Amino acid sequence: AEEAMRAPERAGGSVDSLPKRFTQEEMTRRTGVLRAAMKQAGFDGLLLSTRPDGNGDIGWLAGYPAEYAVFAQDGKTLLIGGEGEIELYNGVEKRESEDGLASTAINAAIKELGLTRGHIGVGYLQDVVRLPEGGMNYTTYDRVKRANSGVRFEQASDMLLMVKLPRSAEEIAVLEKAHAISEAALATLMRTARPGTLDRKSTRLNSSHITISY
Secondary structure, rough: HHHHHHHHHHOOOOHHHHOOOHHHHHHHHHHHHHHHHHHOOOOOOEEEEEOOOHHHHHHHOOOOOOOOEEEEEEOOOEOOOOOOOOOOOOOOOEEOOOOOOHHHHHHHHHHHHHOOOOOOEEEEEEEOOOOOOOOHHHHHHHHHHHHHOOOOEEEOOOHHHHHHOOOHHHHHHHHHHHHHHHHHHHHHHHOOOOOOOOHHHHHHHHHHOOOOOO
């Protein structure tokens, strides 16, 4: 057990040594590349939702576990839903729904950002990796479309995927450290596992040292 506990440290760090959040400079870089891609695609704004397999789109853009986000090409990011004791980055604000419906808050955000006559790209709508029919909540999306007849909505899954693929130096450094920690923990698992060892025992021994970073 002690060997497993020390393995990540010998590899050059532990899960606790990973940065708790990306810098403001990194988040500013992300909004910059996203705005450039939106301009090329002709989007005035974006409507993003959380995903069953993670919070890749909103987390990448805003670093917060919100349920939805509305992002303006020339404005700020408004987050809807989600809870967390996390300091918001510059240009990111939270909004709550007065009636508890996400669609109500999304409609208000679209109006606040001046997008009621705009072209809005929708993430996680369709043509998503492993989920070709997407995962946007149908009722929420239907209510938003009905309330914003002047908006042209279009899927933006491909664009969102492509802007995230090129990694910055800061992202690469985090991925390299996470990879080293994961490798060390898995190597220890292979060394310490024995015939007859219960799976839950091996998992408990190493689970706290394996991390996945997006």
